[in-house]
Amino acid sequence: MGPVRWAARVLCVVVPAAFLGVFFLYPVGTILVRGLGADGLDRLLSLPGRASFRGVAWFTAWQATVSTLLTVVVALPGAHLLARRRFRGRALFRAATTVPFVLPTVVVGGAFLALFDRFGLVDGPFRATRTVWAILAAHVFFNVAVVLRTVGGFWEGLDHRPEEQARVLGATPWQAFRWVTLPRLWPSIAAASSIVFLFCFTSFGVILILGGPTRATLETEVWRHAVFRGDLASATALAVVQLAAVLAMVVVANRLQRRRAVGQRPVRRKVPRAGARLLAGNLGLLGAVLGLPVAVLVERSLATDGGWSLRNYAALADRVNLLPVSAIEALQNSLLFAVVATGLAVVVGGLASLVVVHGRRAASRAFDLGMMLPLGASAVTLGFGMLIALDEPPLDLRSSRWLVPVAHALVGVPFVMRTVVPTLRGIDSRLREAAATLGASPARVRREVDLPIAARALAVGAGFSFAVSLGEFGATSFLPRNPDRLTAPLALFRLLGTPGETLRGQAMALAVVLMVLTAASVLAIEGWGRRGSVRGDL
Amino acid sequence: MSLRVEGLTLTFDSVPVLDGIDLEVAEGEVVVLLGPSGCGKSTLLRAIAGLERPSAGRVWWGDEDLTVAATHQRGMGLMFQDHALFPHRDVAGNVEFGLRVAGMPADQRAHRVRRALDLVGLPGFGDRRVDTLSGGEAQRVALARSLAAGPRLLMLDEPLGSLDRALRERLTAELGTLLRRLGQAVVHVTHDHDEAFALADRIAVMGGGRLVRVGTPAEVWADPRSVHAARCLGHENLVDLDGDGGCPLGRLGDGPGTVLVRGDRLVVRPGPPAGGLVGEVRRTSIRGGRTLLDLDVAGVAIRAWWDGPATVGDRVELVLADGAVVPLVG
Numbered sequence: 001m002g003p004v005r006w007a008a009r010v011l012c013v014v015v016p017a018a019f020l021g022v023f024f025l026y027p028v029g030t031i032l033v034r035g036l037g038a039d040g041l042d043r044l045l046s047l048p049g050r051a052s053f054r055g056v057a058w059f060t061a062w063q064a065t066v067s068t069l070l071t072v073v074v075a076l077p078g079a080h081l082l083a084r085r086r087f088r089g090r091a092l093f094r095a096a097t098t099v100p101f102v103l104p105t106v107v108v109g110g111a112f113l114a115l116f117d118r119f120g121l122v123d124g125p126f127r128a129t130r131t132v133w134a135i136l137a138a139h140v141f142f143n144v145a146v147v148l149r150t151v152g153g154f155w156e157g158l159d160h161r162p163e164e165q166a167r168v169l170g171a172t173p174w175q176a177f178r179w180v181t182l183p184r185l186w187p188s189i190a191a192a193s194s195i196v197f198l199f200c201f202t203s204f205g206v207i208l209i210l211g212g213p214t215r216a217t218l219e220t221e222v223w224r225h226a227v228f229r230g231d232l233a234s235a236t237a238l239a240v241v242q243l244a245a246v247l248a249m250v251v252v253a254n255r256l257q258r259r260r261a262v263g264q265r266p267v268r269r270k271v272p273r274a275g276a277r278l279l280a281g282n283l284g285l286l287g288a289v290l291g292l293p294v295a296v297l298v299e300r301s302l303a304t305d306g307g308w309s310l311r312n313y314a315a316l317a318d319r320v321n322l323l324p325v326s327a328i329e330a331l332q333n334s335l336l337f338a339v340v341a342t343g344l345a346v347v348v349g350g351l352a353s354l355v356v357v358h359g360r361r362a363a364s365r366a367f368d369l370g371m372m373l374p375l376g377a378s379a380v381t382l383g384f385g386m387l388i389a390l391d392e393p394p395l396d397l398r399s400s401r402w403l404v405p406v407a408h409a410l411v412g413v414p415f416v417m418r419t420v421v422p423t424l425r426g427i428d429s430r431l432r433e434a435a436a437t438l439g440a441s442p443a444r445v446r447r448e449v450d451l452p453i454a455a456r457a458l459a460v461g462a463g464f465s466f467a468v469s470l471g472e473f474g475a476t477s478f479l480p481r482n483p484d485r486l487t488a489p490l491a492l493f494r495l496l497g498t499p500g501e502t503l504r505g506q507a508m509a510l511a512v513v514l515m516v517l518t519a520a521s522v523l524a525i526e527g528w529g530r531r532g533s534v535r536g537d538l
Numbered sequence: 539m540s541l542r543v544e545g546l547t548l549t550f551d552s553v554p555v556l557d558g559i560d561l562e563v564a565e566g567e568v569v570v571l572l573g574p575s576g577c578g579k580s581t582l583l584r585a586i587a588g589l590e591r592p593s594a595g596r597v598w599w600g601d602e603d604l605t606v607a608a609t610h611q612r613g614m615g616l617m618f619q620d621h622a623l624f625p626h627r628d629v630a631g632n633v634e635f636g637l638r639v640a641g642m643p644a645d646q647r648a649h650r651v652r653r654a655l656d657l658v659g660l661p662g663f664g665d666r667r668v669d670t671l672s673g674g675e676a677q678r679v680a681l682a683r684s685l686a687a688g689p690r691l692l693m694l695d696e697p698l699g700s701l702d703r704a705l706r707e708r709l710t711a712e713l714g715t716l717l718r719r720l721g722q723a724v725v726h727v728t729h730d731h732d733e734a735f736a737l738a739d740r741i742a743v744m745g746g747g748r749l750v751r752v753g754t755p756a757e758v759w760a761d762p763r764s765v766h767a768a769r770c771l772g773h774e775n776l777v778d779l780d781g782d783g784g785c786p787l788g789r790l791g792d793g794p795g796t797v798l799v800r801g802d803r804l805v806v807r808p809g810p811p812a813g814g815l816v817g818e819v820r821r822t823s824i825r826g827g828r829t830l831l832d833l834d835v836a837g838v839a840i841r842a843w844w845d846g847p848a849t850v851g852d853r854v855e856l857v858l859a860d861g862a863v864v865p866l867v868g
Contacts, residue, residue, distance in 0.1 A: 430622040436609035437587050437616040438636035438687045444610075448639070452626045 013363060016352035016371060016413075019344075023406050024374050027385025028243070034388065035240035043237045057241070060217040063132060064200035067139035068193050074140055074289055075147035076189075081282050082148060083155030085274035094148075095523055100290050101145035102464070102522045103515055104471025105205025106489045110496055110511035111293035112138050112210055114300040117504075130212030138206045140289060143196040150195070154188035155181075187256070194253035202246060202378035204474040205489075209496055218242045219474070222380045227478060232388060239384050243377075250376040294515070301508035312509035315502070322498055323491055324483035327510045330491035334514075337487060338469035341408035345465040348409065349416025350458055356417070357424040368421070375414035379474020382407055387478045401485050407475045412465025416458065423457035424450065463525030467518040488514055539600040540564045541586070541691050541723065546595035548585055555581050557747035559595070563691060566721040568714075570734040572770050573744035579727040580619075582744070583693045586725070587616045599690060610639075615689030619696045621680035623668040629655070629679050630664035636687025654686040655679075657716065674705050681713075685720070692717075694726045698733065710736050731772040735759075743767040760800075760861065764868045768798050774841045775799040776866070786836035787815060787858075796866045803862035804842040806831065811855040817842075819852040 034040050047053045081087075082094060100108070112134055115121075121128040128134050158181070166176040204219045211217075216224070218238055226235035302308045316327040323330070348371075355367045374382060386407060390397040397403050427450060435445045473489040488510065495507035541563040548556040555578050563569050571579045584590040586597055588609035597604045604612050624632050633654050634647045642650070655663055658678040663671075671679060677697055684692055697713075698706045714737045717724050728734055734741050734755075741758050743751040743766070751758050751767040762768040765776060776796055783791035790797045817833030817840060824830070829848055833840045835856065842856065 428622060430618050430620075431624060433584075433587075433589050433609070434616070434618060434622040434624075434683075435635065435639075436589070437612075437614060437689075438639065438683070439610045439613070440635075440639040441608070441610050444639055448635070449624065456626075 012351045012354050013359070016348045016355070016367065019348050019413075020370055020373075020410075023386070023390075024377075024382070024410055027389035028377070028381060030389035031236060031239050031243065031381070031385050035236045039233070040236060040240075043233055044240055047237055047241065053238075056216050056218060056221050059215065060201060060219075063135055063139075063217070064197050064203075067136050067143070067200040068197045070136060071140045071143045071196050072147055072189060072193060074285060075144045076151065077278075078144070078148050078282050078286055079152035079155055081274060081278060082152040083158075084160075084271055085278065086271050087274040087279055097148050097286060097290060098145045099519045099523070100141050100294075101143070102467050102471075102518055103142075104473060104489050104492075104518060105142075105203070106209065106473050106492045106496070107297075107471065107511045107515045107518075108138050108141060108293070109206050109209030110492060110507060111297040111515075112141075113496060114297045114508055114511075115293045118296045118300060130210070130215065132211075132215060134210040135203075135207055135215065137289075138210055139196075139200045139203060141293060142206070143199055144286065144290060146196050146199070147189075147192045150192035151185060151188045155185060158184055191253070191256040194249065194256045198246070198249045198253060198376070201249065202242075202380070204379050204477075205493070209493065218245070219378055219380050222384055223477065226384055226387065235384060236388070239380060243381055246376060246378055246381070253376075297508060297515070298512055301505070301512045304505060312505040313513075315506045316509055316513070318506075320495075320503065320506070322494055322503065323486065325486050325491070327488070327491055327495075327506060330486050330488045331510075331513065333485050334470055334488040335517075337405045337408060338466050340402070341405035341412055341469040342462050342466045344405065344409035345412030345416050346458060346462050349413040349461060349465075350420060352413065353417050353420040353424060353454075356421050368417075371417055372414050374410040379472075380478070382410060383475035383478025386475070401482055403479050404476055404485070404487065405469065407479060408469035408472050409465070411468050411472065411475070412461075415464040415468065416461030419457040419461040419464075420454055424454050427453055460525055463521050467522045470518050470521070471514065539690070540567075541725075542598040543582075543586065544596045544598070546582070546585060546592050546597065548581060548590060548592045554747050556585065556592070559747075559749055561742060561749060561752070563723050563725055565723055568717055568724040568726060568737055568739045570738035570741050571725060571727045571744055572729070572731060572734045572741055574729055574770065577744045578747040579729075579744055580695050583616060583695050583725065583727060586691070586693065587614045588612050589616075613690045615684040615687055615692040617680050617684045617692070617694045617697050619699050621676045621697075623671075623676060623680060623683075625668060627668070628664065629660070629666045629668060629671070632668060632679060633664075633682045633686050635683060640687075650686055651682075654682040657685065658682045659712070673701050674709060677701065677709065685722070689722075691723045691725065694724065696727055696729070698728070706733075713737065729770075731770060734771075741771075743770050745770070761864055762798065763866065765796055765866050766868060768866055773798050773800070775801055775804075777838055777840075786838045787840075790863050791865055796868075798864040798866055799840065799858070800862050800864065801841050801843060803859040804840070805857040805859050806842050806844040807855040807857060808844075808846060808848075808852075809855075811853055815856040815858070817854055817856050819848050819850055819854065821850065822848050 035044060078097065082090070087093075113129065116128045116134070123129075162180050162184075163176045166180045167173070171179065201217075202219055203217070204223070207215060207217050207220050208223070211220070218241060222235045222238045222242060225231045225238065301312055302310070304311045316331075319326050325333070352367050352371045356364045359367070386397075386403060390403065431449050432445050435449050436442075440448055471489055472487075473493065476487055476490060477493070492507055492510050492514065495503050495510065541561075543559055543561040546556055546559040547554065559582060561569070571582065573579050581590060585592050588604070588607060592605065595605075599613075604614075624635065627635070630648075630651050633651045637647045637650055651664060652661075655661055658681050660675060660678050660682070663675070663679070668676065668679065681694075681697065684694075698709055701709065710733050717737070726734075726737055738755055740753060741751075741755055742749050743758065743762070745764075745766040751763050758767065759771060762771050762773060768776060775798065777785050777787060777790065777799055779785050779791045779793070779795050779797060781794050783789050783793050783795075785797075787799065790799075815835060817831075817835040819831055820834050820839075821832040822829055823832075829844045829846070831842050831844050831848055831854070833842060833854070833856070840856070844854075848854070
C-alpha cells in the first residue's frame with residue numbers, strides 16, 4: 001500500500017472517530033461521571049423517593065405509551081392502503097404523509113396552537129391548550145409516517161397468497177386480516193411501535209409548547225433545571241435516568257428491528273384498485289389528523305385584522321423587543337448553520353460509511369453502531385452533555401458559534417450513513433466486475449461505479465440532515481448562545497410563548513416559512529434520489 | 539492469436555470447482571461450454587476474465603501469460619447472465635464505458651456507440667434509461683457494451699437464460715449470425731443443447747469441473763463418449779447391457795456397460811412387423827411436424843422419430859441404421 005492510500009485510510013477512520021469522541025462520547029461520559037460520582041449518586045438515589053420525580057416519570061411513560069397506541073391505530077388503515085391497493089396519487093399520498101415527520105417540533109407545536117386558536121379551544125369547557133390531549137394529537141401527527149413506512153413497506157413485501165388461501169377457505173376479509181395477515185405483521189408493528197415510543201418518550205419541543213408547566217416529562221425537566229433554574233446537579237441526575245431509559249429502549253428497538261428483517265422477500269404482483277370507501281376513509285382520517293393542523297397554520301399566518309394579507313410575513317423583517325434579532329435574521333442564521341452542519345455531516349458521514357462498508361470487521365461494526373448513537377440519544381443528552389462538558393479548558397467552546405452546527409451535524413451523520421451505507425452495500429458486485437472486464441482499473445471502478453451511485457445517496461442524506469438542522473430545537477436550546485446567532489426555531493419558540501395578536505401572527509408566518517423550507521429540502525431531494533438507485537429508508 | 543487454458547484448477551474450501559481444464563479457442567471461433575448448472579462453467583469464464591484466482595494452471599493469449607494479470611488489463615469481455623447494466627448511466631453511457639476508460643475521445647465514442655447499437659438492432663436507444671428496457675433489449679445493450687469495448691475474446695455467461703423461450707430462440711439465431719459476421723472469438727456458456735448446436739463451431743461438454751468431451755457439433759453428437767456428455771447433448775436412448783453385452787434390442791456390445799442408441803439413426807417401419815425388433819407405441823407427441831414416438835421394446839424405453847401418423851398401441855418395426863449404436867463409458 002502506497003503512503004497516499006495509507007494516509008487516506010487513516011483519515012477515513014480518524015476524522016469520524018474524533019468528531020464522535022469529542023462532541024458526543026466525551027459529553028455523555030461527563031454526564032455519567034458527574035451523575036454517578038459521589039454527590040451525584042446520592043442525588044440520583046434520592047430521586048425515586050420524591051413524589052415530583054415519580055409524577056414526571058409516570059407521565060413520561062404514560063403519554064408515550066398512549067401516543068404510540070393511537071399512532072398505530074390511526075396509521076394501520078393507511079399502511080394497508082399503501083401496501084395492498086393502487087390508486088391515483090399514491091406517490092403524492094406517500095410523500096404528503098411523510099412531511100409531518102420531518103417538520104420541526106416547534107412548527108408542529110405552533111400548528112396545534114393555531115388549530116386550538118382557530119376553533120376556540122384555548123379556554124372554556126373544551127380547552128385543549130395545555131392538556132395531555134394536545135400532546136397526544138401532536139405525537140400522532142409526527143409519527144404516523146413512521147408506522148406508514150415501516151409497516152406499509154413490510155406489508156407490501158408480504159406474500160399475499162396465504163390471505164387468498166384463507167378467503168378461498170371461506171374467511172371474510174376481516175377474518176383473513178385478523179388471523180392471517182395481522183400475525184405476520186406483528187414484527188413490523190412492534191418495530192415501528194418501539195421507534196415511535198422512543199420518539200414520544202424523548203419528545204421535547206412539543207411538550208414544552210403544548211403541555212405547559214404542569215405537563216412535564218424527564219426531557220423537559222432536565223431543561224427546566226439546567227437552563228431555567230441553573231440547578232445543574234438535579235439536571236444531571238435526571239439526565240442519567242433519561243440516558244438509561246433511552247439506552248434500554250434503543251436495545252429493545254434494535255432487537256425488534258432485526259426480527260423484522262428476517263425472511264423478507266418482495267413478492268411482485270398487480271395489486272387491486274382501492275375501493276372508494278377505503279380511499280375516502282383514509283383520506284378523511286389522515287386529512288383530519290395531518291392536514292388540518294397544517295392548513296389552519298397557513299390560514300392563521302395569512303389572517304390579519306382586515307381580512308387575509310401577507311402582513312404577517314412582511315413583519316418578519318421587523319425587530320420586536322422580545323428577540324435580539326428579527327425573524328428574518330434568525331432564519332438566515334438557521335440557514336447558515338444548516339449549511340455548515342450539512343457539510344460536516346456529509347464529510348463525517350461519508351468517511352464513516354466507507355469504513356463501515358470497506359473497513360475491517362471490527363472497525364465496521366464499531367462505526368456502524370457508534371455513529372448511530374446520537375440519533376437514538378435524546379436532544380437533552382446531546383445539548384446538556386455539551387453544555388456541561390465543553391465549558392472548560394481544554395475544550396472551552398461555550399462562546400463558539402460553531403457548537404450549534406456541530407450538534408446538528410451529530411444528528412445529521414446518521415441520516416447520511418443510513419442512505420449511503422445500504423447504497424454502497426447494495427451495489428451489485430457484478431457491476432464492478434463488468435467495469436473491470438471492460439478495462440477499468442480498481443481506482444477507476446471506484447470512481448465510475450461506486451461514486452456516482454453513492455453520490456445520490458449522499459445528496460439524499462444531506463437533504464435530510466439539512467432539514468434536521470433547520471428545525472433542531474432541543475439540543476440547540478441548551479447550548480450557550482450568542483444572542484446575535486439566535487436560530488429560527490428558538491425565535492419561534494419565544495414568539496409562541498408570548499401572548500399578543502401581532503406576535504402570534506408573526507409566529508405563524510415564521511412557522512410556515514420553516515415548514516416550507518424543511519419539507520421542500522426533504523421532498524425535492526428524496527424524489528430525485530428515488531429515481532436513482534438510492535436504498536435505505538429512514 | 540488464440541486463448542489457451544492449460545491445466546486450470548480452482549478449489550473453493552478444498553472442493554475442486556475446476557479440475558485441470560485444457561481448452562483452446564482460435565481466432566474467430568465460437569466455443570460453447572455445455573453442462574448442467576453447478577458444473578463450473580461460469581467459474582471457468584470468471585477465471586479466464588481474472589475475476590477468480592486459479593489454484594493451478596495457466597491462461598495464455600498467444601505468447602502472453604495472463605494467469606496473474608489484473609482483470610482490466612486482460613481485454614477479455616464478459617457478458618453477465620443478468621446483464622449487470624450500470625443503473626446510473628443511460629444506454630449510451632453503458633455502451634461507451636469500455637471506450638471511455640480506454641481514453642477514446644468523445645466524438646469517436648459517439649460514433650462507435652451508434653454503430654454498436656445498430657449492430658444489435660437498437661438504433662436510437664442511446665438516451666434510454668436502462669431500467670426502462672425490456673429483457674430482450676437489456677440483453678442486446680449488454681452485448682453492445684461488451685462488443686464496443688473490442689475484446690480479444692468475448693465470453694457470454696448464459697446471456698439468454700432469463701428470457702422466455704420464443705424470444706430466446708429468435709435471439710439465439712440473431713446472435714449466431716452476428717458473431718459469425720464479426721469473426722469474434724467467443725466462449726458461450728449454456729445448459730441448453732439446442733442453443734449449443736445452434737451457435738457452436740466447437741462444443742465443450744463440462745461435468746464435475748472437467749471438460750469431458752470437446753469437438754465439433756457433429757463429432758460430439760455422433761460420439762459423446764460418456765453417459766454424462768450424452769445426456770447433456772440431448773441424447774435420450776441410453777441402454778444398459780448385461781454381462782455379455784446383450785439387451786432386449788440384441789447384442790449391442792462385448793461386455794457390460796451402457797450404449798447410446800441414436801434416435802436419428804433409428805428407422806421406424808410401420809405396419810405389421812416382419813420379424814426383427816418390435817416396439818409398441820406408448821405415447822406420441824408432435825414436435826416440429828414430426829412425430830416423436832415413445833416405444834416399449836421388450837421392456838426398454840426407446841424414443842424414435844417418425845414422419846407419419848401413429849396411435850398408442852400400434853406395433854412398429856425398428857431397424858438400427860449404420861452408426862446407431864455408440865458405446866459409452868461411465
